[in-house]
Amino acid sequence: MPKSAFFSALQAELDRLDQAKVSKRNENVIESFTSDPSPKAVIQGKQYTIFNSNDYLGLRHHPVLKEADHATVEKFGTGPGAVRFISGSLQMYKDLEQAIAKFHGREDAMVVSSAFATNVAVMSCLIKGQSKESMVSENSLVISDELNHRSIIEGIRAASIDSTHKAIFKHMDAEDLRRVLEENKGKFARIIVVTDGVFSMLGEYQDLAKLRAVIDAYDATYPEGIVLVVDDAHGVGCFGTTGRGVEEVCGAKADVLVGTLGKAFGTDGGYVVGDKVVIDYLRESAATYVYSNSISPGTAGAALKAFEMMQEAEGTQLLKQSRDNIALFKKLMSEEGLVFAAESTHPIQPLLIGDPAKAKQVKLGLYEMGYLVTNINYPVVSKGRDEIRIQISAAHTQTEIETFVKAVKSVM
Numbered sequence: 001m002p003k004s005a006f007f008s009a010l011q012a013e014l015d016r017l018d019q020a021k022v023s024k025r026n027e028n029v030i031e032s033f034t035s036d037p038s039p040k041a042v043i044q045g046k047q048y049t050i051f052n053s054n055d056y057l058g059l060r061h062h063p064v065l066k067e068a069d070h071a072t073v074e075k076f077g078t079g080p081g082a083v084r085f086i087s088g089s090l091q092m093y094k095d096l097e098q099a100i101a102k103f104h105g106r107e108d109a110m111v112v113s114s115a116f117a118t119n120v121a122v123m124s125c126l127i128k129g130q131s132k133e134s135m136v137s138e139n140s141l142v143i144s145d146e147l148n149h150r151s152i153i154e155g156i157r158a159a160s161i162d163s164t165h166k167a168i169f170k171h172m173d174a175e176d177l178r179r180v181l182e183e184n185k186g187k188f189a190r191i192i193v194v195t196d197g198v199f200s201m202l203g204e205y206q207d208l209a210k211l212r213a214v215i216d217a218y219d220a221t222y223p224e225g226i227v228l229v230v231d232d233a234h235g236v237g238c239f240g241t242t243g244r245g246v247e248e249v250c251g252a253k254a255d256v257l258v259g260t261l262g263k264a265f266g267t268d269g270g271y272v273v274g275d276k277v278v279i280d281y282l283r284e285s286a287a288t289y290v291y292s293n294s295i296s297p298g299t300a301g302a303a304l305k306a307f308e309m310m311q312e313a314e315g316t317q318l319l320k321q322s323r324d325n326i327a328l329f330k331k332l333m334s335e336e337g338l339v340f341a342a343e344s345t346h347p348i349q350p351l352l353i354g355d356p357a358k359a360k361q362v363k364l365g366l367y368e369m370g371y372l373v374t375n376i377n378y379p380v381v382s383k384g385r386d387e388i389r390i391q392i393s394a395a396h397t398q399t400e401i402e403t404f405v406k407a408v409k410s411v412m
């Protein structure tokens, strides 16, 4: 059967990935969580303290969010029923979008099923018009930080533009962005500059103030100007004094900001905020929004509660606890002589290992001792910079952080 020949090729590819030890599908399966304030993952009956989650504030187990989820399900049911333009939006989606827009100080927000789908929507739709009749020309140059997240790359691919319409600037190098803008003067109607806010491998962040200064200097050079798109999935909700992310840390704003509900906000889904005209345009043209269900109503209810909480005393306290935990962790690590792959003030803290085999050993050693961490290897990080990515949560207790650092030291 010809089909079995194709499936054999699929199996051969799986075997290749397994042999290269880069397969991802045999992940740990978490059977349940313990019910203490810093919940542990239960895997094959054993408890593990989690140091590899994006749930930076511990909100996914928060009783108030769970309660909001349940109450919203009671009111709106367990699913959206259809995409929004078919059988109508739920009021909960509207309420959530208003809360998100207000939180980020923007005119409007649009919620999509995930931040990945949001980036695909934003990039494909801003780069060029989505139909032959569209009033939006194809004449954009998209300039991307060389280490941007896969979802941004897929969004650019979804626009189906040729390589002459794409450029990269060196990682976190505003002067290199200036070079690209200078070289392309007069060649394009508009420029889309796109970057991650916080980069998830090292916890480092793009200096938006520097990018903004370069962009503002060149804005008038292009007939339709320059739009700065920032995906701050790892920053929103947990970074900056009030959790407004890299924008708050840098004191500069994106034109279009993408965030996720699935990390610090403890729920699931993605969103984009910006001027009303941009969001309206995306609601008309973004395939991953128009033709795909939104998040579940319960998730929206819980997410709305998370945004409310961030602006109350509890949110302020969680952010302070997050900062205190990060500071304690860094202090204890340096007292033990352990070296980081980068200096980070974000919950992502990368322990430098420098060798892929050793990184795996350290991860497995910590697993044996009841800790979940992630090893990150070349080519995701540069050669010799293999690391253990540790993610600190506001829910971690002081004792957990102290015993974890001792465990890291002993395994190293």
Ligand SMILES: Cc1ncc(COP(=O)(O)O)c(C=O)c1O
Residues within 6 Å of the ligand: 114, 115, 116, 117, 149, 151, 196, 200, 231, 232, 233, 234, 260, 261, 262, 269, 270
């Ligand atoms: C920078 C960045 N953008 C987008 C995403 C995708 O987020 P989501 O899980 O909401 O699709 C991730 C997820 O890891 C991310 O790190």
